[in-house]
Amino acid sequence: MSLPDPTETFRQEARELLEQLELGLLDLEQNPANDDLINSTFRALHTIKGSGAMFGFTAVATFVHEFETAFDQVRKGQTPATPALIAVALDAKDHIHKLIEQPDALPAGGDAILDALHAVIAGADHAAIAAAAPFPPAEPAAAAAPAAEGSRRWRVRFRLPGDSLVYGTNPLLLLEEIRAIGPCTVVALTDTIPPLDVIDPEVPYIGWQVDLVADDPREAIDDVFLFLRDGMELSVEPLAEDAAEPVIETPVAAPEVAAASVAQEAAAAPAPARKSAKAAKAAKENDKDVPAVAAASSSMRVDAERLDELMDRVGELVIAQARLTQIAAMSSDGNLKTIAEELERLSSGLRDTTMGIRMVPIGTLFSRFRRLVHDLSRDLGKDIEFITSGEDTELDKTMIERLADPLVHLIRNSVDHGLEVAEKRVASGKAAKGTVRLSAVYAGAEVAISVSDDGAGLNAERIRAKAEEAGLLAADTKIADQDLWQMIFAPGFSTAKEVTSLSGRGVGMDVVKRTIDGLRGSIDVATTPGQGSTMTLRLPLTLAIIDGMLVRVGNGRYTIPLAAVEECVELPEGVEANARGRNFLDIRGSLVPFLRLREVFGTKAPIEPHQKVVIVSSGEGRVGLVVDQIIGNNQTVIKQLSKLHSSIKSFSGATILGDGTVALILDTTHLVAFGQSYVDQGRAA
Structure with missing residues (x-):
């Protein structure tokens, strides 16, 4: 069995860290004085730099070092976390992502980003950013500036874990980071070096003693050894001449380290007589203090294909x-x-x-859109509040992946077309800041995902005019509002007056429609002129296996998703057989329309006595499905229908029964909407 590629492992860890970094920066923009956010953002940068150097991504480590140097001033309170700084930091995050995904291409633009970052840190105005000088390189120790008055002298002693060299740790780089904290002198500790004939070149026998001049370097030292604290010997103490009580720091686990795989592997302590790193790992496995490491490895990565x-x-x-x-x-x-x-x-x-x-959890998808709204707000000059809810709602991972593009288009549409500029909002009595809400909630056998805004709402006259212009609607045709709203999902349909980088080509909403149809879902549109619009995506919980209720209609057998079933009742006697499906049942004082499936499917078999009605729901709608027999429940493996059957809306798939025959799976969302149309027609009459 081949071992996983270590560079791919780094990329996976780095993607998670970059996502954390982006969310931290966006949170920091809303709460710039939050020390926890500042520290977590700095730790993410430090972790990316350390793991990048360890796995050979030197360009990443170099760029992040400059980024980290600038952001360290924010951590020290010397520079505020302004929106301008956050904007440049987000650009830097994007550049880091490119460096990691394309290490051989060396994407351009890094120097310009660092120039802009340095200019923001230095307090330059926006016009001077382009001419700002890059960060100066770190000065050698001999030329370091003298310590500020009141600084103390500290002694740092450390020995690296026994397998640290195997996993790419370079002691010289660690000493370089300590040197950047303040003026220092370095002495090698050679007392544990064994005789030459037993030396293992993979074990770091040499320890280090660093006399450092700084105010209080303990937090900075913790950052230097962020990956190694769990298995190394480290002490930081003021020198005796400062008449201060020594401070000894013992190794502790660092649960905030996102690159857990690196930290867990670098947890064995060195010993002079140790023959190899494998022996060091064996000693670690026999250590009684391993439960903390075991707890940290309670989850693992599995390829999606598996x-x-x-x-x-x-x-x-x-x-x-x-x-x-x-x-x-x-x-x-x-x-x-x-x-x-x-x-x-x-x-x-x-x-x-x-x-x-x-x-x-769908929250893993929702978090991506905070950056999208942030950038759109800046590009369009609109002040926008982005609110999410229902992040704990769970959905099949396959559907999560396919939902990203539709939600991007819906959010961009709300921001660009829905929300007005601040002047118009104030003139109409609204707050200058617009609001976009993204929510998810369970609705029976479905998950309802809504994108809403408090903008101007859909313009019925403009949509109808565009539909007539495109030949989608005749000029004298009467059409219900709900059907008119669905016109916006037609290919090439757009009400934008001009094509921009964000909209106007009529592609986005078509992508939404096709993707949701492919997921066996539906789209509801609700709008109020002057108050806003809501687009609701209704999707099944899974595309794989469901519990189903097997029923018979004539000689055919069909499966109804069990999660959509509310109850089963007898069809009352005396109901006319030729009512063409437009019937209602009184279910405990509530009128529920019902459909005769034998009429919907064109079944020629004679009507059987004692028919049953299966009450199903979708969203807030309910409808009864009249069947000849309820056979029972079964586990249903969903098989997708071919493209030749894509126009048949009553079925969402098929399943194979125990006897090898095929049973079609009813699309309850479509049938409920079909039944509810009778209710609307009755109200109109």
Whole structure:
């Protein structure tokens, strides 16, 4: 079995750190005096620099060092975290991402970003940023500025972990970082070097003693050894001539280190007689203090392809289990029935566990859009408040990945088209700052994701005029508002008066529609002129395996997603058979429309007595589905329909039953909307 590529491991860790860095910078813009945010942002930078140097990304380490040097002044309170500084820091974050993903290309623009960052730190105005000088390189120790009056002398002694050289730690770089703290002298500690014939070149036998002049370097020293504190010997104490009580710092775990894989591997203490780094790791495994490390490794990375393959295998297992259950039901063998029941229980648990692995909080997706709104606010000159809710709502990881583009287009549309400029908002009695809300909530068998704004709302006259101009609507055609709003999702449709870098080509909303249709979802549009609009995406919880209710209509069998089912009732006697589906049931004082599925599907078999009604819901709508027989519940492995059947809206997929036959899965969202249209028609009449 091949080991994972260490550079790819670094990239994965760095992506997470850069995401944390971006969120920290955006939070810092809203709360610039928060020391915790400043420190966490600085730690993310320091971690990226250290791991970049360790894995050979020298360009990353060099750039981040300059970035970190500037941001250190913010941490020390010498420079405020202004919006201008945050804007340049976000550009620097983007450049770091390019350096990591394209290490051989060496993307341009890094020097200009550092120039701008230095200019902001130095307090230069915006016009002088382009001419600002880059950061000067670190001066050698001999030329370092004299210590400020009142500085104290400290002695730092450290020995590195036994396997630190194996994992790329360079003691000279660590000493260079200590030297940057203040004037110092360095002495090598050679008392533990063994005889030449037993020396292992992979073990750092030499320790170091650094006499340093600084106010209080302990926090800075912690940053230098951020990756190594868990397994090294380190002491920081004032020299006796300062008449101060010595301060001894013992190794402690650093849970904030995001590159946990590096910190866990560098946790073995050095010893003179140790023959190799492998022996050091073996000694660490026998250490009784390992529980802290074990707790830190309670999660692991798994490739998405492996999860997809696991889900496919579980799906096949569910189909095989259904077949075994059907065979056992027709058999009189008690042992076979017992085995079938046990396998059904195990496969159900395995399915739930596998589904749990694939479910991801949607907050991981929502956090990406804070940067989008921040940049749009700056580019368009609109003051915008971005509010999110429902981040804990979980959705299948496959759907999370495919939702990114539609939500980007919806948010950009709200910011660009929906929100007015501050002058218009104030003139209409609104607050100058616009609001964009992104929320997610469970709605029965679905997740409803809404993007809303408090802008001007959709302009019905302009949309109708554009639809007529594009030939989508005849001039004398009467159309309901909901159908008119759906016109904005047509390919090439745009109400923008001119094409800009953000909108005007009529592509974005078409992308939204096609993607949501591909996810078996739907889009609801609600708008109030002068008050804003809300776009709601309704999506199934998963695209893989669901619990279903198997029903029969005529000679055909169909599956209804069980999570959408509210209850089952008998169809009352006396209901006319030729009412063409436009009927209502009184369900505990509430009128619920019902559809005869045999009429919807064109079933020719004669009507059977004692028909059943399955009440299903989608969002706030309810509808009854009249079937001939309710067969029972089953685990349903969803198989997508071919492109030839994409126009059939009543079905969202198919599944294979235990006897090998195919049962179509009903699209409850479409059927509920179809049934609710009768309610609207009745109200209009």
